[in-house]
Structures are given as C-alpha cells and as structure tokens.
Amino acid sequence: MAILYLAFLVAAMAYYFVWLGGKAIWLFQQGDFALTLLGIGILILPFLGVWVVATSIRAALAHQHLARRMHDEGRELDTSDLPRRASGRIERAAADTLFEQVKQEWEAAPDDWRNSYRVARAYDYAGDRTRARAAMRRAVELERRERRAESA
Template sequence: MRAKITYLITAAVLAFYFVLVGSRGLLLIKHGTLLTVTFGVAVLILPVIGVWFLWKNTRFVTKANRLAAELEAEGALPVDELVRDEYGRVLRESADEVFARRRAETEATPQDWRSWFRLAVAYHDARDTPRARKAMQHAIALHDSRPVPAP
C-alpha cells in the first residue's frame, strides 16, 4: 500500500511539473521571437516525453499488479524464501539459488506467463532491474495473448 501511495504522489508531482513546464513553454511561444519560439517548442517537448513515460510506466505497473492478483487468487504467488542478513538485506547466494530454480522452471515451460512472472521476481530479488522488467513484460505479453476461456 505504501508503494501505491508513493507512486500516486510522485505521479501527481510530475503531472504538476508537466503543467508548469508546459505553461512556460507556451509563454515563450507567445512572446513571438524566433529565439523564444524555438525555446518554447523545445520546452514543450519535455512534458510530452514525460507524460508518455509516466503513461507507459503506469500501464506496466497496472498490468503487473493484475498478474500478481491473478496469481494470488490461484495461490501461486512466489513465496519469499530468501535468506537475509541481520540488516534485512537479501544474501546474494540465496537470491542466486532462487534465481537458478526460477530460470530452470521458465526454461521448462517457456510459454507459461506464471513462470515468467516468478522469474521477474527472482531477477528483482537478485537486483537485476532491467532483466526483471523485460521478464515481466514478457509475462504480460504471454498473459495478454493467451486465448480467453469460453464462459
């Protein structure tokens, strides 16, 4: 729940920033000189990129949470079996061991979005965020492309 609140606050602050920067860009364009119009257009590009980035990340998080909820309903969410040190940090050897099992599971069932989801969690636990994100994107793609069961 704390992560959702943090995400919402960050998104709201970014949205405010995009509006503020966008209004400054429009003011520069309204000034009407070649230099201010050029700067105004350049300034307007930043909020456009930011809104796109925020939208893509929000969609990604929403879809990943939907998969997590589905796994939770099935009772198939990955169990936290990581060994931690006295400060609560995951021990590297423990993360590597869990990762090896998750990778083997995914290699055995490469079309199962559930195994890709669990692999993404293992990548995250091993602090490999780029690969965790790619594995989760693959899980989402597999989930979204599966045939919908007839009612």
C-alpha cells in the first residue's frame, strides 16, 4: 500500500513539474524581460522538486535496506515491552533509558553500521529527529563501505 501511495505522489509531482515547465515556457514566449526572469525562477522549481523527491526516495530505500538486514540478523531494537503513551509513542523516560543502553553499544564500536542504525532508532524513539537522521546517514554510509569491502 505504501508503494502505491508513493507512486501516486511521484506521479502527481511529475504532472505538477510538467505543468510548471509549461508555464515557464509560456512566460519565456511573452518576450518581456521581467516575465523571462519569472519564467527562469519557475523553471528552477521542477528541477529542485525532482532533486528533493529523488533524494528522499533514495534515502528511504537505503533505510529500508538497513532495516531488512537488521531484522534478518536479529539486531532490531525490541521495544515491545516498553511503556507507551496513549498515542503509541514510547514514554520519554523509557526511551531515554533505551537510548543510554544503545549509546553504550555505539561508543564501544562506532564504526559498525549496525550500532549507528540502532542509535539512530534510539534517537528517534527519544524524540531527537535531527540526531536520528544524522546517525542514520552515518549507518547508511558505513554499510555501503562494508558492502564494497566485501565485494572487492
């Protein structure tokens, strides 16, 4: 279902980008300097949008790949017994305790992508999205290096 939703969003964005491109070309054809500049500005938007969509999809696929590997290796964080709020989120104190445990694992071996993945998930559970994204980017890069080293 998520893939269908993603496909719909990408198709809608593609239509929007083509529509914006058409408007930009129309502005170019008007021959007015100000409208030409506006057309250039509008034409930049689809390229920027394509870049954002492509990088988001690439990151999502990389994160999904790591999640699959962690699951296959039995190293996913087990949060099933942690207390939760009515919203379903893990209670803050429990998330902080989990984070401290995972942080110690990461500090023992920071160059293992599995530990970076686990600390990224722990940051997310603790509500620190900025650090979670940074740790996940690190995990993706470390895992890619490991795969390259194994294939060489």
